Structure formats: C-alpha cells, structure tokens
Amino acid sequence: MSGINVTECLKTFRIVVDKGSFSAAGKEINISAAWVAKSITRLEEYLGTTLFIRSTRSLKLTDAGLECYQSAKKIIDEMMLLENRMRDKNEEISGRIRLSIPNILAINKIGPIIHDFQAQYPKVQLEIIVSDHFVDPINDEIDLVLRITSNLEDSELISRRISTVKRILCASPKYIATRGKIETVVDLATHTCLIYDRLHASNYWQVSEEDKIKTVKFNSSIKINNSYLIKSMLLEGAGVAFIPELVIEEDLKKGDIVQVTDAVDATPMQLYMLRPSTKHVPARIRALTNHIIKKLARS
Numbered sequence: 001m002s003g004i005n006v007t008e009c010l011k012t013f014r015i016v017v018d019k020g021s022f023s024a025a026g027k028e029i030n031i032s033a034a035w036v037a038k039s040i041t042r043l044e045e046y047l048g049t050t051l052f053i054r055s056t057r058s059l060k061l062t063d064a065g066l067e068c069y070q071s072a073k074k075i076i077d078e079m080m081l082l083e084n085r086m087r088d089k090n091e092e093i094s095g096r097i098r099l100s101i102p103n104i105l106a107i108n109k110i111g112p113i114i115h116d117f118q119a120q121y122p123k124v125q126l127e128i129i130v131s132d133h134f135v136d137p138i139n140d141e142i143d144l145v146l147r148i149t150s151n152l153e154d155s156e157l158i159s160r161r162i163s164t165v166k167r168i169l170c171a172s173p174k175y176i177a178t179r180g181k182i183e184t185v186v187d188l189a190t191h192t193c194l195i196y197d198r199l200h201a202s203n204y205w206q207v208s209e210e211d212k213i214k215t216v217k218f219n220s221s222i223k224i225n226n227s228y229l230i231k232s233m234l235l236e237g238a239g240v241a242f243i244p245e246l247v248i249e250e251d252l253k254k255g256d257i258v259q260v261t262d263a264v265d266a267t268p269m270q271l272y273m274l275r276p277s278t279k280h281v282p283a284r285i286r287a288l289t290n291h292i293i294k295k296l297a298r299s
Contacts, residue, residue, distance in 0.1 A: 007079055009043040010072040012036055013051065017069050021059060081280040093284050094123035100137075100145045104227055105296075106130040108246055110146075113295045117288060124284050132198060132225070137276050143285055145274040146292070148244075150267050157274045160289070162296050165269040167242050169207065169260050170252075174237035182240065182260040185209055185216050192239035194230050197223040205242045209263035216242075231257075244269070271296065 016025040016036060023033040044051050051065035061069065101110055106128075114126065129135070135145050137157060145157075148165050169185070176182070179191060185207055195203075195218075205216040222239065224230050227247045234241055234248070234257055242265075251257040273289055275281070281289075 004042050004046050006043070006046065007076070009039050009046070010068075011076055012039045013043055014069065014072045014076060016040060016052075016059070017061065017065075092123055093121050093287050095282065095284050096125045096127060097284055097288055098127045098129065098141065098143045099288070100129045100131060100135045100140075100142045102132050102146065102148055103130060104132075104148065104244060104247060105146055107228060109296065110292075113292060116295070117291045120291075121284070121287060124288070126288075137274060143275060144289060144292075147272050147274055148269050149272070150269045152270070152272055156277050158277050160273045160293060162271040162273055162293050165244050165246065165271050167265045167268065168245050168248075169205075169240065169242050169263055170234065170248060170257050171240045171260050172234050172237050172257055173255070175234075175239065176258070176260070178237060184261055185214055185263050188216055188218060188240060192222070193218045193220045194233055194239040194241040195220050195223045196225070196227060196230060196241070196243060198225050206266045207242075207263040208266040209261065213266050214263070 012025065012029065015028055016022060019025045019028055021033075022036040022040070026033045026036045029036075040051065047064075047068065049064040049068075050062050051068055053060040053062060110128075114128070118124070118126070129142065135142055135147075137143070137145050146162075152159060169182075169188075171182070182188065182191065185205075203217070205218075207214055207216060220239075222233075224233075227243050230241050230243055231247055231251070233239065235251065240260060245252070248257045252259070273293060275285065275289070
C-alpha cells in the first residue's frame with residue numbers, strides 16, 4: 001500500500017489503545033473519530049492483520065493487536081529519541097519547560113537563578129508553577145520538580161539530590177526577653193511553639209542535643225501551613241519555631257531572630273530535582289537541571 005505514514009498510524013493506534021476508543025483518541029490528537037478509524041484500517045491493511053475486535057460499545061485488542069501495541073511503543077520511543085538527538089545537534093537550545101517549585105524557594109532563592117538562565121538561553125520559554133502541594137510530574141505534565149522532603153518515596157521518577165535543608169530552633173530576642181531564655185529542649189514544654197503542619201510528623205520535633213536524639217512534644221494552639229507566616233510571627237515575638245534556616249537566614253544575620261539552643265535537626269530534609277524517566281532528555285531540560293543544581297548546591 002502506498003501513501004501510508006506508518007509511524008503516524010502507529011502513534012494513532014497507540015493512543016486509541018491508551019484512551020479506549022476512537023472518539024477519545026480523536027479528541028486527544030484533535031482529529032475526528034472517523035479519521036482515527038480510517039488510520040487504524042489503513043494500518044491493519046498494511047500489516048495484513050486485524051488489530052481490534054470492534055463492537056458498538058467497545059474495542060478489544062486481538063493477540064496481533066497486543067503484539068503491535070508493545071512493538072509500537074518501542075518504535076515510537078526510538079523515533080522520538082532520534083528526533084530529539086537530531087534536534088539537539090542542529091538547533092539552539094529552545095522550547096518550553098514547565099518547572100514546579102515550592103514557595104520556600106520561590107520567595108528566597110529561585111528568582112536570580114531563573115533570570116541568569118534566561119539570559120543564557122533566551123529561546124527557552126519557562127512556565128513556573130509555585131505550589132507546596134504534591135506534584136505528579138507525569139500526570140500534571142511537569143518537566144522538572146524541585147521538592148523538599150525528609151522522605152522521598154520510591155517512584156518511576158529520576159531524582160537528583162541537591163542539598164540538605166536543615167531546620168533550627170529559633171525565636172526573636174523580643175520573645176526571649178518576655179518569656180525567658182531557653183537552655184535545653186526540655187524547656188520548650190512551657191513555651192509557645194509555632195508549628196508547621198504540612199509535615200507528616202507535625203505533632204513533634206526531633207532534634208539532636210548533647211549527642212542524643214530527643215523528641216520534642218508540645219501542645220500548641222497555633223498550627224500554620226506556611227513558613228513565611230511563621231517567620232512573620234517569630235519577628236512579632238509570638239513564639240518558638242523549628243523551621244528551615246534558609247527562610248530566616250537574613251534575619252539571623254541581623255539578629256532579629258536567634259537560635260535558642262545548641263540542638264540541631266536530627267532528621268534534616270533534602271532538596272531534590274525530579275523529572276519523568278525518559279530515554280532521551282532534551283537539551284533544554286538538561287541545561288536547566290544542571291544550572292539550577294549548580295546554583296542551589298552553592299547557596
């Protein structure tokens with residue numbers, strides 16, 4: 001049969017299987033269901049076999065169809081790999097990147113890093129999503145995710161650890177002058193604690209003091225899901241907090257917030273860069289990944 005684009009037909013076939021119908025596949029790739037059906041028929045004629053058992057309500061893969069689907073995935077992935085490699089060789093670094101970052105980095109760190117990257121690669125279009133909610137790079141169609149966590153769950157994502165994000169026990173001089181100096185973590189039982197409640201363990205703090213791991217439990221009427229609101233309340237003298245140092249590093253330098261004991265974070269969080277697992281990573285993704293990791297690892 002002449003005039004058939006086998007690769008495009010295989011792509012359409014794969015989408016039909018993934019979506020479950022001609023109409024759903026058509027909506028996915030913006031063509032009519034009739035055109036999808038025609039593409040599948042042409043592929044069946046080309047291969048000399050039936051790929052689907054059709055009924056008015058459903059499609060079911062034949063044994064040949066299942067084998068074709070498994071092979072089609074490999075063929076399409078290899079074609080995309082080849083196309084991306086050739087594009088990387090022949091074109092400037094360009095295209096769209098969707099990057100998800102937590103608030104803590106958006107406010108404090110990422111602005112100058114992104115500005116510097118754009119100056120180097122002006123043809124890259126960046127879409128930055130700032131959120132503290134869990135982001136699924138695959139389902140949410142995100143190219144890169146910066147995630148701060150103490151427990152990176154197993155997944156099919158590719159991860160690279162960038163740095164440690166340590167928390168410190170801190171308060172303002174105003175609070176200490178009013179409520180008294182805190183000598184050890186035992187003293188926290190009589191103090192007002194400002195709790196960050198987006199962590200799994202939001203009802204206790206775990207610190208290392210005098211070479212011993214200690215668990216600090218408290219009864220607090222103030223739970224907050226934003227580190228910068230906690231920082232604001234610290235500055236007002238509202239209590240003691242256990243928050244990432246990078247949130248208050250300038251305030252620590254000025255003395256507006258101080259560390260209250262020698263205890264250190266026993267379970268520091270880690271900053272990771274995550275991306276979906278693919279055979280070929282476009283040059284623009286590699287460029288931004290390396291740029292961010294290089295800059296954040298220094299800071």
